[in-house]
Amino acid sequence: MRKKQSFFLxxxxxxxxxFVIAPMVLxxxxxxxxxxxxxxxxxxxxxxxxxxxxxxMLNSFWYALLITFFCLLISYPAALALTxxxxxxxxxxxxxxPTWINLLLKAYAFxxxxxxDGMVNQFLHLFGLGPAEIxxxxxxxxxxxxxxxxxxxxxxxxNSLKEIDPALISASSDLGANxxxxxxxxxxxxxxxxxxxxxQAIFIPSLSLFMLTRLIGGNRVITLGTAVEEYFLTxxxxxxxxxxxxxxxxxxxxxxxxxxxxxHKKEIKL
Amino acid sequence: MEIIKLDHITKEYDDGxxxxxxxxxxxxxxxxxxxxxxxxxxxxxxxxxxAGFTExxxxxxxxxxxxxxxLDASKRHINTVFQNYALFPHLNVYENVAFxxxxxxxxxxxxxxxxxxxxxxxxLDGYANREISELSxxxxxxxxxxxxxxxxxxxxxxxxxxxxxxxxxRKEMQFELRAIQKKLGITFIFVTHDQEEAxxxxxxxxxxxxxxxxxxxxxxxxxxxPVNDFVARFIGDxxxxxxxxxxxxxxxxxxxxxxxxxxxxxPGEKVEVVLRPEDLDITATDPKLTMTxxxxxxxxxxxxxxxxxxxxxxxxxxxxxxVKIGQEIGIFFDPEDIHVMRLGETEEEFDARLETYExxxxx
Numbered sequence: 001m002r003k004k005q006s007f008f009l010x011x012x013x014x015x016x017x018x019f020v021i022a023p024m025v026l027x028x029x030x031x032x033x034x035x036x037x038x039x040x041x042x043x044x045x046x047x048x049x050x051x052x053x054x055x056x057m058l059n060s061f062w063y064a065l066l067i068t069f070f071c072l073l074i075s076y077p078a079a080l081a082l083t084x085x086x087x088x089x090x091x092x093x094x095x096x097x098p099t100w101i102n103l104l105l106k107a108y109a110f111x112x113x114x115x116x117d118g119m120v121n122q123f124l125h126l127f128g129l130g131p132a133e134i135x136x137x138x139x140x141x142x143x144x145x146x147x148x149x150x151x152x153x154x155x156x157x158x159n160s161l162k163e164i165d166p167a168l169i170s171a172s173s174d175l176g177a178n179x180x181x182x183x184x185x186x187x188x189x190x191x192x193x194x195x196x197x198x199x200q201a202i203f204i205p206s207l208s209l210f211m212l213t214r215l216i217g218g219n220r221v222i223t224l225g226t227a228v229e230e231y232f233l234t235x236x237x238x239x240x241x242x243x244x245x246x247x248x249x250x251x252x253x254x255x256x257x258x259x260x261x262x263x264h265k266k267e268i269k270l
Numbered sequence: 271m272e273i274i275k276l277d278h279i280t281k282e283y284d285d286g287x288x289x290x291x292x293x294x295x296x297x298x299x300x301x302x303x304x305x306x307x308x309x310x311x312x313x314x315x316x317x318x319x320x321a322g323f324t325e326x327x328x329x330x331x332x333x334x335x336x337x338x339x340x341l342d343a344s345k346r347h348i349n350t351v352f353q354n355y356a357l358f359p360h361l362n363v364y365e366n367v368a369f370x371x372x373x374x375x376x377x378x379x380x381x382x383x384x385x386x387x388x389x390x391x392x393x394l395d396g397y398a399n400r401e402i403s404e405l406s407x408x409x410x411x412x413x414x415x416x417x418x419x420x421x422x423x424x425x426x427x428x429x430x431x432x433x434x435x436x437x438x439x440r441k442e443m444q445f446e447l448r449a450i451q452k453k454l455g456i457t458f459i460f461v462t463h464d465q466e467e468a469x470x471x472x473x474x475x476x477x478x479x480x481x482x483x484x485x486x487x488x489x490x491x492x493x494x495x496p497v498n499d500f501v502a503r504f505i506g507d508x509x510x511x512x513x514x515x516x517x518x519x520x521x522x523x524x525x526x527x528x529x530x531x532x533x534x535x536x537p538g539e540k541v542e543v544v545l546r547p548e549d550l551d552i553t554a555t556d557p558k559l560t561m562t563x564x565x566x567x568x569x570x571x572x573x574x575x576x577x578x579x580x581x582x583x584x585x586x587x588x589x590x591x592x593v594k595i596g597q598e599i600g601i602f603f604d605p606e607d608i609h610v611m612r613l614g615e616t617e618e619e620f621d622a623r624l625e626t627y628e629x630x631x632x633x
Contacts, residue, residue, distance in 0.1 A: 167356035170323050173343045174350045175370040175421065185369070189360045268364050270386040270398050 024249075030242035043243035053227075057247070060223035063142065064206035070146045071202050072195065075153035079194075080187075082154070083161045092158070099151050107215045110144045111135065114216075136218025144216045145209060153198040160194025161187070196259050204252045224248055272335075273299040273424055273457055274320060279329035281315050281481075289315040291481045293329070299424065302451050302458045304468035307478030308504070313461045316478075317427050320459065321350050334424070349418040350427040354434060355410045357402045363389070363413055364398040370421040388416040391450060408439045415450065425457045432467060444470050465505045469493065477501050485617050493546075495609055497620045502544045502611070509550075509585050513543045513610070518627070521610055524559060525581050532610035533627040542611045547574070548588040549607035557600025561585055563593050 034040040047053045078095075085091055098106070113119045114134040121131040134140050164187065172182040210225035219226070224244050231241030274297035281290040290312045297303060305313040318324035319331060322343030331339045338346060349370075357366050365372075367388055371381045389395055392412035402410065411431065418426055428447070432440045448471050451458045462468050468475050469489040477484045477492060477500075485497045496502035499510050513523030518533035523543045535541060552575075561577040564584070575587040577599060585601070593599055615623075 165354075165356060167352050167354065168358060170321075170343070171350070171352055171356040171358070172369075173323075174321060174348075175417070176344045176373050177369075178344055181373055185373075186358060190358075267399050268382070270364075270382060270389070270395075 027242045027245045027249075030239050031246045033239060035237070035239060043239050046240070047243055047247065053244075056222055056224055056227055057251075059221070060207050060225070061251070063145075063209075063221065063223060064203050066142050067145045067149060067206045068199055068203045070142065071149050071153040072198065074146070075150055075157055075198065076195070078150075079154050079157040079161055082158050092155075095151050095154050098148075103148065103211065104215075106148060107144065107212060110140070110147075110216060114140050135216070136220055138217070138221060141212060141217035141221045145206060145212055148212075149202045149206065152201045156197040156201065157191060157194040160191040164190050199259055200256060203255055207251060207255075208248055271299050272296050273333065274459075275332040276316070276319070277330040277332065279316075279319060279326045279331065281312070281319065281324065282327045289481050290319075290326070293481075293483060295476060295483070295486075297425070297457060297459065299457050300455050301473040302448065302460065302471055304460045304462060304472040304475045305478060306462055306465060306468040306475050306504075308463055311478040312481040313463075313478050314429060315481075317350075317429055317459065317461050320425070321348055321427055322346050347421075347423050348425045348427060349421055349423040350429065351411075351414045351418050351431045353429045353431065355414040355431075357410055357413055357417070359402055361402070362398070363394070363400045363402065363405070366402065366413055367398075367416045367420055369417060384420055385416075388420045391419065391453065392416045393446075407435050408443065411435065411443060415447075419450075419454060419456075423456065425459060426451075426454075428458060428460045430461055430463070433462070433464070440467070447471060469505070477504065479504070483617075495620075495624075496544060496611065497615065497617050498611055499542055499544075502542075502609075507547050507586055507588075509545045509547065509583075511543045511545075511583060513541050515539045515541050515610065519605075521608065524579055524583060526559070528558065528608060529605040530608040530610055531606045532608070534623040535610065535612060540613060542613065544609040544611060545603060545607060547586040548572075549603055550585070550587045550589075551602045552587065552589050552591070552593065553600050553602040555600075557602055559601045560598060561601060563595050563597045563599060566592060566595060568592070 031043055032039055032041070034042055082088060082091055082095075111118075115121075116131055116133075116135075118134075120134060124132060168186055168190070169182060172186045177185065207223070208225035208228065209223060210229045213219065213221045213223055213226045224247070228241050228244050228248070231237045231244065274295075276293050276295040279290055279293040279295075280288070282288045293312075293316060295316070305316055307313045315324060319326050322338075322341060326339065329339075330337055333346065333348070358369065361369070364385055367385045368381050371384060376384075385398065386395075389397060392415050394409065394412050394416065397405070397409065397413075402413070405413065411434075414431070415426075432443050432447075435443060444467060447458070447460075460468070460471065469492075472489055474486060475489055475492050476486045479500050485492055485501050492501065493505055496505060496508075502508045502510055511523045513521050515535045515537055516522055516527055517537045518535075519530055521528055521530045521532070521541065521543060530543075559579055561579040564576045564578055566576070567574040572588045572590055573592050575589055575593060577585050577587060579585060587601070612620075612623075
């Protein structure tokens with residue numbers, strides 16, 4: 001019986017070994033060797049000694065932070081409102097629907113909307129304004145990235161809000177809490193696991209966004225993701241590309257650890 | 271002193287369902303009240319209206335003489351112990367109990383002292399740093415009570431608060447709740463569907479069915495003199511027979527005429543007669559009725575016997591001694607054990623009628 005069960009696990013194990021563990025080993029291996037294939041730490045020393053790399057890293061962090069922040073700002077109230085609506089399934093469907101459309105397609109659609117002759121500029125023209133340069137700006141990049149990521153923030157928050165027993169809200173109000181106090185002391189802490197997974201689901205991929213930086217950001221926004229693409233496809237320096245990859249993995253791990261840290265309570269002596 | 275008054279309270283939901291029909295209740299301070307009824311009778315709706323979680327469709331709610339019908343739940347001097355306790359799972363015992371005082375920004379030292387006292391009242395000293403998930407059902411129940419009494423409410427509402435506990439713990443908590451109520455001296459309003467619980471703890475019981483109050487009174491009154499067959503059936507076991515009033519203090523049922531303690535009913539009127547199974551004594555000499563034993567259950571402290579009389583009515587008898595199945599037994603009961611109910615008589619009419627002939631006795 002035991003043997004049979006491990007047999008069922010085989011396809012997945014193969015998958016993990018071939019497509020998760022092996023690439024990781026390869027990336028780490030490449031990052032620790034020079035172009036001749038000898039062991040060397042020169043890629044890392046280069047990364048941390050050159051201002052451009054550090055700048056790129058901070059840039060990536062900053063943009064990912066902004067995208068996550070705006071996502072949270074829009075998604076939390078939206079999720080809270082969703083839990084109080086009738087026909088919740090229908091509204092959830094509307095939230096999820098955009099994720100069924102290909103990412104590139106959405107990016108191109110925004111090019112149509114934001115370009116010089118796009119909808120936004122046509123609209124501004126009606127009032128005698130514009131044309132404004134929207135494409136290839138930080139604003140456009142963050143706007144589109146936020147738009148794309150929002151469903152991945154709404155869903156986990158909605159689910160965690162849905163799990164809160166309505167009696168807890170009544171209990172809070174029964175004990176004298178107004179709406180804001182109930183939100184601060186009951187709703188927010190209880191929905192934190194959803195916020196946490198939302199942040200992880202958005203911040204981590206946002207660190208290495210590269211398609212949007214090119215299409216919407218017009219390569220003015222350079223993140224670590226763009227750099228990886230450059231090194232692998234343009235300059236063919238796989239060693240440096242892998243180094244950046246490893247650094248990204250480390251950054252993501254740090255974010256994971258930080259967001260899922262459990263708070264320890266003080267003991268109270270009575 | 272009257273602390274809470276429900277004045278012609280009606281609750282109709284959007285879908286047309288009428289949960290409460292013209293409820294008038296007066297609650298005095300310092301007493302233990304029970305709202306007793308089957309599920310769907312409206313008892314929880316009354317509680318929610320008093321707590322402020324539901325607004326009545328019509329009628330007024332008064333608290334110490336002031337109209338609080340539209341007042342937010344957070345501003346009422348009333349606290350609730352919820353059905354499944356509704357303890358905050360992300361907070362530990364101390365933080366749960368301190369919740370109400372923290373909201374009021376009381377100084378830390380005061381909060382500590384009051385939490386300590388509240389935990390002592392519910393006999394949970396030393397549990398302050400426990401997580402809620404580490405507690406048993408009975409302990410969670412106590413935390414919920416401690417959390418509710420720390421705000422020093424004038425009235426404490428308890429919503430089916432013991433129903434999640436096992437039978438032994440429930441009995442224990444009944445005693446304890448009663449003790450806590452006596453100690454704090456505040457009004458408890460306890461919602462339950464368990465008649466034993468209501469009888470054991472209350473000073474006064476409101477029996478509800480279908481959104482109306484069927485009867486209110488002390489446990490003894492309600493048990494001994496149910497106003498209609500709903501109350502008679504819902505509270506305790508009973509034998510309910512149809513009968514006919516012959517004249518004052520004489521009633522006919524099971525094909526025979528008996529002396530009884532009821533009067534003020536038109537001679538010849540069709541009535542219902544209630545006899546409690548524990549008031550029926552099995553006797554060999556001078557029986558009032560004879561019947562044949564059909565079945566018998568041993569329930570530990572007594573036997574539950576079912577027997578059929580000559581008219582075919584199946585009687586329920588509680589007896590400390592067992593009988594044999596198929597045996598002919600004789601039954602004896604006192605005139606006071608017979609309770610006569612008029613069909614369709616309301617509580618007010620019943621009380622008024624009682625007044626007419628019980629008044630005579632006293633003269």
